[in-house]
Amino acid sequence: MALTQHFTHWDVFYSDKLTQIEYAGRDVKFDAVASAKAVASLHLATSMRSFRAEKLSHMVHHLIHNNPEAAAEIYQTFKDKFPIVVTRDLQAAKAWIKQHARANETKGIIASSGAVRLKPEGIFVKNRLSAADWFLNDQDDVRSCHYLEDVATEFDIQGLELDWCLVAWDADYRYVDGKFEHWKFTGTTWKRRQQEEQQRYLENAYRVLLTRARQGMVIFVPLGNQKDLTRSPLFFGDTLEYLVACGVVLAGEIR
Structure with missing residues (x-):
């Protein structure tokens, strides 16, 4: 220090x-x-980032630290002002966020920098992002966040915010058998993050992603693919159920 x-x-x-x-x-x-x-x-108790949900950071804290009951209880206090939904369908997630964003309200896709196996879904976290174009350009610009094509990682969006976020969740931070597991994709396989420092780094990455929205967010959890060992459905099922246990609304029509 x-x-x-x-x-x-x-x-x-x-x-x-x-x-x-x-x-x-x-x-x-x-x-x-x-x-x-x-x-x-x-202590600055009032969050300017989430002006409709001052308690969002508290909910996310409990979500990250495997306290679903506490997360769900806190979310009940602000869910009418700050909708959070989860879906397995990326196109449905995009439709949801477009439906909720009004006029010039900002919207965009964000994901962990380690979410490299979202690539088959069309989400490329390794692509270089022009922050100025992504945050500031008009809705008809394909480089802008509004177009929901280019994805920002925790590095791009930390300290900044959007009105509406589409958070894409990969298998790097997966919920399995009642607890979170920390993984990193190296070469052609997933490897466990054994060091506590690396685990906390990943937790903080998802904490950043889940607290960037000012008005609401949709979380996309892939279905996975049984024929692709790097995207096994087993990596994602428990994560979805855990988010629902935290109070996040499952979009039933696109389950």
Whole structure:
């Protein structure tokens, strides 16, 4: 931490929420800072990103950390103002987001940078994205987010937001037998992320993706393909059921 290396003479005041996993993770510690004090009033409790759902970040926190009951309970308090649905059909997901976005409200597809096996679905996370074109261009520009073709990853969208998000969920962060598993696609196969740092990195990537929408989002969970070992349906079924357990609405007509 820069404070302990270069600014040991400073008097440090920080939000009492800063050391919580939900906000900054486990790396933020002030034990080595000589003069550091947590101050509750420094916490910015009102989210400007999700002006219709201040509790979205709390829900996502519990979703990421395998607390579906808590996530569902929180979502019930704002679901009428901030719709979240899940589907197995990408075209239906695009139709949903187009139906909900009005006038010049922004909409776009986002996915984890590790979601490389979404490629068969037509979602290419490895394509280089022009952020200016994607965020700022008009709806009739094929490079813009509105066109729902180019996909932004957590790197492109961190610190920014859209009105409506289509979050594409791959097998890199899969829910299996009651818990999340962390994977990375290398070469031609999936490999487990064994290091805690890498696991937390992936969790934070999905945390970013799930908190970029200001008005609502649709989550696309692929069906998979039994003939493709890298996209086995077993990678996705439990993930879908888990999201539903978190309160996310399953679009029944396109299940």
